[in-house]
Amino acid sequence: MAIAMIGTWRMAYEGLEKGLEAMKKGQSSGDAVETAITTVEDYPYFKSVGYGGLPNANGLVEMDAAFMDGDTFAVGAVAGISDVKNPVSVARKLSHDHFNSFLVGTGASEYAALNGFERKSMLTERAQKIWAKRKREIETKGLSPYDGHDTVGMVSLDQQGSMSVGTSTSGLFMKKPGRTGDSALVGDGYYCDSEIGGAAATGLGEDIMKGCLCYEIVRLMGTGLSPQAACDQAVYPFVEKLKKRYGKAGEFSLIALNKAGEWGVATNVEFTFAVGDETHPAKVMMANPGENGTTTIEPITQAWMDAYAKRIKAPID
Amino acid sequence: MAIAMIGTWRMAYEGLEKGLEAMKKGQSSGDAVETAITTVEDYPYFKSVGYGGLPNANGLVEMDAAFMDGDTFAVGAVAGISDVKNPVSVARKLSHDHFNSFLVGTGASEYAALNGFERKSMLTERAQKIWAKRKREIETKGLSPYDGHDTVGMVSLDQQGSMSVGTSTSGLFMKKPGRTGDSALVGDGYYCDSEIGGAAATGLGEDIMKGCLCYEIVRLMGTGLSPQAACDQAVYPFVEKLKKRYGKAGEFSLIALNKAGEWGVATNVEFTFAVGDETHPAKVMMANPGENGTTTIEPITQAWMDAYAKRIKAPID
Numbered sequence: 001m002a003i004a005m006i007g008t009w010r011m012a013y014e015g016l017e018k019g020l021e022a023m024k025k026g027q028s029s030g031d032a033v034e035t036a037i038t039t040v041e042d043y044p045y046f047k048s049v050g051y052g053g054l055p056n057a058n059g060l061v062e063m064d065a066a067f068m069d070g071d072t073f074a075v076g077a078v079a080g081i082s083d084v085k086n087p088v089s090v091a092r093k094l095s096h097d098h099f100n101s102f103l104v105g106t107g108a109s110e111y112a113a114l115n116g117f118e119r120k121s122m123l124t125e126r127a128q129k130i131w132a133k134r135k136r137e138i139e140t141k142g143l144s145p146y147d148g149h150d151t152v153g154m155v156s157l158d159q160q161g162s163m164s165v166g167t168s169t170s171g172l173f174m175k176k177p178g179r180t181g182d183s184a185l186v187g188d189g190y191y192c193d194s195e196i197g198g199a200a201a202t203g204l205g206e207d208i209m210k211g212c213l214c215y216e217i218v219r220l221m222g223t224g225l226s227p228q229a230a231c232d233q234a235v236y237p238f239v240e241k242l243k244k245r246y247g248k249a250g251e252f253s254l255i256a257l258n259k260a261g262e263w264g265v266a267t268n269v270e271f272t273f274a275v276g277d278e279t280h281p282a283k284v285m286m287a288n289p290g291e292n293g294t295t296t297i298e299p300i301t302q303a304w305m306d307a308y309a310k311r312i313k314a315p316i317d
Numbered sequence: 318m319a320i321a322m323i324g325t326w327r328m329a330y331e332g333l334e335k336g337l338e339a340m341k342k343g344q345s346s347g348d349a350v351e352t353a354i355t356t357v358e359d360y361p362y363f364k365s366v367g368y369g370g371l372p373n374a375n376g377l378v379e380m381d382a383a384f385m386d387g388d389t390f391a392v393g394a395v396a397g398i399s400d401v402k403n404p405v406s407v408a409r410k411l412s413h414d415h416f417n418s419f420l421v422g423t424g425a426s427e428y429a430a431l432n433g434f435e436r437k438s439m440l441t442e443r444a445q446k447i448w449a450k451r452k453r454e455i456e457t458k459g460l461s462p463y464d465g466h467d468t469v470g471m472v473s474l475d476q477q478g479s480m481s482v483g484t485s486t487s488g489l490f491m492k493k494p495g496r497t498g499d500s501a502l503v504g505d506g507y508y509c510d511s512e513i514g515g516a517a518a519t520g521l522g523e524d525i526m527k528g529c530l531c532y533e534i535v536r537l538m539g540t541g542l543s544p545q546a547a548c549d550q551a552v553y554p555f556v557e558k559l560k561k562r563y564g565k566a567g568e569f570s571l572i573a574l575n576k577a578g579e580w581g582v583a584t585n586v587e588f589t590f591a592v593g594d595e596t597h598p599a600k601v602m603m604a605n606p607g608e609n610g611t612t613t614i615e616p617i618t619q620a621w622m623d624a625y626a627k628r629i630k631a632p633i634d
Binding site for chain 2: 062071072073074075079080098099100101102103104105106107108110111146172175176177178179180181185186187188191204205206207209210211212215216219242245246247248250
């Protein structure tokens with residue numbers, strides 16, 4: 001059976017490479033998702049996930065993460081966890097429990113400590129500088145504090161035909177203490193059924209959750225739609241509905257993978273993602289909203305990749 | 318337009334009566350839901366919601382609540398909140414915010430305090446006694462700690478045709494600190510679209526969330542199914558699927574109301590609920606799983622009501 005994996009944003013790339021490699025060697029889709037996401041969590045220059053993630057309004061890095069096993073529907077999740085090196089690993093361990101598998105706040109952090117997960121201060125000097133700069137700009141320039149919110153989400157398919165999905169994020173920039181979004185919420189930020197496929201979301205969690213979009217994408221794939229058609233049909237009409245009913249819609253970007261290893265993406269904003277399978281090495285691509293509820297997808301240039309690498313390490317003035 | 322309201326469990330009854338009364342006077346479905354649920358939260362003898370709710374394994378009453386406006390899809394939610402008299406009111410206020418509308422843990426409790434919500438120690442002497450007795454039984458008799466988990470969920474339809482849904486719970490009995498279930502999760506424990514209808518769940522949150530059941534029920538009603546058919550078709554096949562794929566399924570009870578004021582229920586366990594509309598005063602009914610994926614519904618006798626009233630106030634030995 002073919003292996004395949006898709007992940008949100010450019011930041012997914014190196015982790016996704018490792019996840020594909022692990023599955024090529026026969027490891028499970030769950031191992032691949034955990035390997036891939038912990039790689040993103042550990043990298044200090046991604047400012048919206050794990051180590052180096054931006055802190056909340058009070059200066060504390062609070063993180064959300066989830067894991068879902070598409071064979072069994074087992075779900076584990078944490079919201080508002082802090083001082084833990086790999087939130088997605090905590091979520092995955094929780095998915096093995098029938099009870100108490102979604103923990104929030106200090107209860108989640110204490111569970112991680114009691115269960116031997118590595119404790120770590122997740123605030124880097126760089127993230128603290130970005131936070132302080134942002135705070136000044138909000139005060140002096142009247143900028144919105146809530147401009148930025150990139151979750152890493154990964155969906156994987158292994159040699160046995162098992163699928164998994166995982167997410168991890170430090171959440172909305174400058175969020176209030178305790179704020180959580182869609183990334184830990186089943187059906188909203190992620191969903192997976194190995195007999196159909198899986199989906200994950202990134203964007204403004206407060207709005208994504210209003211549409212239960214990951215469940216809906218998986219459901220649509222279950223009716224026979226391709227992942228791309230399912231993403232398009234779930235996302236664009238809901239964005240329009242939300243504009244009409246709620247008066248506005250935040251940023252939405254969704255990825256999906258089906259049990260055949262086919263993938264799809266929908267987004268209402270410029271959105272990069274990483275994807276690969278047995279025969280196609282991992283690569284980064286860019287999606288944009290197209291015409292009439294469709295998505296345009298194009299390759300990323302090396303110049304773009306170089307500029308990105310430079311940008312995420314640029315000095316903070 | 319006809320008003321109508323449905324709520325989970327016998328405990329919904331008095332609150333639902335008040336909610337219907339409020340809507341008869343022209344108040345909104347949101348006001349009705351808040352009135353109804355705060356009535357349940359305030360009553361000290363309901364041991365799974367608000368004041369008098371059972372504490373977690375550490376002895377602290379941690380609560381989850383949510384509110385969704387079916388006109389706009391606005392959602393507010395809290396998970397693991399403590400020392401707050403009315404969690405559903407906090408959730409409803411949060412639903413007015415575009416950002417930071419779902420708060421967990423101490424962040425949620427602090428938000429409530431900072432925004433003038435009444436602080437209250439939610440642990441009653443009676444709940445503490447039940448907790449201590451349960452703890453002894455778990456140790457001496459080897460009972461499962463996690464036997465009990467009743468959320469109050471209410472769905473309402475007002476004279477303007479607007480619908481709302483709300484939930485509130487102190488969660489799984491003897492839950493680990495920080496544990497949350499489905500009650501605060503959009504699409505899992507509740508969903509509402511005024512152009513279709515709304516749904517709410519009670520039961521083992523860890524399993525209900527695996528099926529995104531409230532979103533699915535509303536979606537099915539949107540295809541033209543009656544609330545009863547939508548409940549049956551969403552719940553019973555998923556319970557079977559979960560048994561097959563996960564190996565077991567906890568207790569599930571779902572309620573639904575559509576925009577015409579028709580209602581439905583599905584459950585895999587004996588389940589009471591309260592329902593009423595413009596012409597039918599609030600009453601309590603009992604649902605049970607029927608044959609071939611259907612639900613049997615019968616009236617509650619006065620003897621049952623009397624026994625219930627006695628039972629919830631019986632001395633704790």
